[in-house]
Amino acid sequence: MKKILLLSDTHSFIDAQILKYVKLADEVWHVGDIGLIEVADSIKELKPFRAVYGNIDDKTVRAEYPLDAKFIVEGVSVWMTHIGGYPDKYNQRIREELKANPPKLFISGHSHILKVQYDQKLNLLHMNPGAAGKHGFHKVRTMLRFEIEKGDIKNLEVIELETRV
Template identity: 55%
Template sequence: MKRLTNIFLMIKIGLLSDTHSHFDPRFIDLFADCDEIWHAGDIGDIKVLDKLQQLKETRAVYGNIDDAIIRRSIKENERFMIEGVDVWITHIGGYPGKYDRRVKAELFNNPPDLFIAGHSHILKVIYDEKLQCLHINPGAAGISGFHAVRTAVRFNLDNGKVKDLEIIELENKRFGGK
């Protein structure tokens, strides 16, 4: 009789970053079908984190604008295994070819399957061939910053793979956005 040791179930993740104290009420519907919400830093106000945690289980890291209250509540880096995927979330991490010096050595010594960083306000999904690692920056979901379009991401983790990635455009700040 075969023993099953690594049984994984598909879970849906809602990913955002750089809310800068703004909780968009659309998060309620956008993340309704998600199992977890992940926030890649620059939350801005602990109330935003509290509201996300009321919606779903939330994993978050602090960013460079986050105050002492937020920094006491969450860590700078989160590294964990979930559904067979090794995940690392940080705020300032850079991207393939331009990783931040703070994370570069660890990335090359022990690359995760999925590396998530915020900070740039620029949505990026890049597979790093050298590290065999998927990099995601969900852009910025807040109303503060230079970004023209507010964004977030949803995806599934299924049997050790990232699948069904969706880019969510919340609004174009130049054309009627706030």
């Protein structure tokens, strides 16, 4: 079993609230717009870390992390990309490949809107953890936490860090 912390859109911001949840996870996944590479480095010092770069990430982050990450954890195929869209509205760049070879779990960020939705057409679970950083229009900083065990995704939790004014 793996306990996963999923975050996105930190935009160069990390604080004790985020790090508290990092310490409780087995792995941390970041779905882009990391910002400063030091944000990723501070997480990597504590836990195994997987990430993709987002549209605001500079050449340093892009040199370290891919545009798309595809991997298998505990029997669950995962595809992470920053700008992925949602069921019935997937980004044009990935749409055909996603239809041809859908993962069990598709994760994207970018929108700053937390959403978990099952795509019945492609038989996959879509997750967007919202935004954990302070930059953007979102009112509440959010992340997701879940477990993966023997091919199952379970115990999904929404983590609300704070309401922004």
